[in-house]
Amino acid sequence: MMEKIEVRLDVFEGPLDLLLYLIKKNKMDIYDIKISIIADQYIKYLNTMKKLNMEIATEFMVMASTLMYIKSRMLLPVEKVSEDDIDVENPEDALVEKLVKYKIYKEVAKKFSDLEDNMIHAHKRDTSKDVAKYTQNKYFFDFSFYEMLGYYKELMKKQNDTSFHQVIKDDFTVEEKINYFKKFFKAKDSITMTEIIKKSNSKMEVVVYFLAILELARLKILKVKQSKAFGDIWIYRNSNQ
Template sequence: MALSYEVKLDTFEGPLDLLLHLVSKNEMDIYDISMSCITAQYLRYLEQVQEQNLDVASEFLVMAATLMHIKSRMLLPKAEPEEFENEEIDPRAELVQRLLEYRRYKEGAQQLEEYPQLNREVFVRPETVNTVDDGASSAVSEVGVYELVKALRELLKEPPEPIIHAVVKTPLSVADGIQHVLQCLRQQQYLPFRECFCAMPQRDEIIITFIAVLELVKLQLCKIVQLNQHGMIYLYPSDAVRSGRVTSVDGIKSEYH
């Protein structure tokens, strides 16, 4: 009996969630919480968690201290009336306020959860690529810095090819990177961001290529776009790049060597 009770521990989103559960389990009035009862039950729950060798998140411990603090303040005799002309503040007031507010949002979340969700209950036409004709089309949106960094991180996360021989590295320059990207972009209407990197790039290659892409954007030789917020990132070369009229950027060489 005791075992089954211990094994079946409810999980709570946090200390407020646990407190709300205890309040409703004991059928207490939320405006008149019995601090000693709640504190005891709260601590018992933490003990049970620890008995199972689970870590108690620090937030739960902070709340335990808060509960005991409130309990102790309620034990103190009330202040002299002449000292405090305002009506005395219930030590539980802040906690009650937090619980009420938390309960509101929890209920809001439960209702929201029941709303039909995209790609769970409700479906729409998936994003399409081929409808885009040029970078200026209003169907594409600009890529935020956050997304661009995310794409870079994903590339860097992939392990490089294991090095078997010690090879002398040829130092890469951004100018080389630019030349490489320009070559990739030639004859392309658009190029998925990933495809300007080679199959198993080394870390320095990724970085050089990334800088090269940014440099090309700065020079307005290509645009970075995506079709919607979630979408893949694409590079759109300018006409000059696409047609091969621009194959290298000379000005850059001196700047980056």
């Protein structure tokens, strides 16, 4: 009996998003993926979308080819690895690495989205005067926290993958960036968001930097200012600390 494929009509952000869904659906460990099962379900999902006349982006087809290639490799007999093959990247390991990075990115991005949602709910509950007082006290901003969120979103829209240099490490943590800022502001008095983006390797790193800034502003260790509407955001060391 053929397995019934559950079709979700909501749009996945990309092939990695679909893969994470299938991994979670099958209750698999991201580091121990049953490629044969996932590859088959992935292909069946795309075939079902085709039957429904749903447009499939090229990147989904590229991932399908990658999965089938990995699956075919696993069916071949294990050969002794030569010294020349040691430096050759294992496609399965490369896929797992991409999935882990993407999963981290989604989790961090969700935290950022939750911050925005909380601010929207606060705005609905309170008057604009109360909200301004709340955000300034909590996050030590001299302008609306909601404006900062809007600035960040517009800034990220302008960025694309080619805006960032080669990624060497992409498992950044908020705690790590908090420590970075604490060391940075021992020698410097300020930095702009533009400078932070320029020194970032990826969009995920920018998100983590941003969350670290929010936390340090909440603790009143840093001040966040914007000199003019739609202008760059400046991050200062709080001289009173």
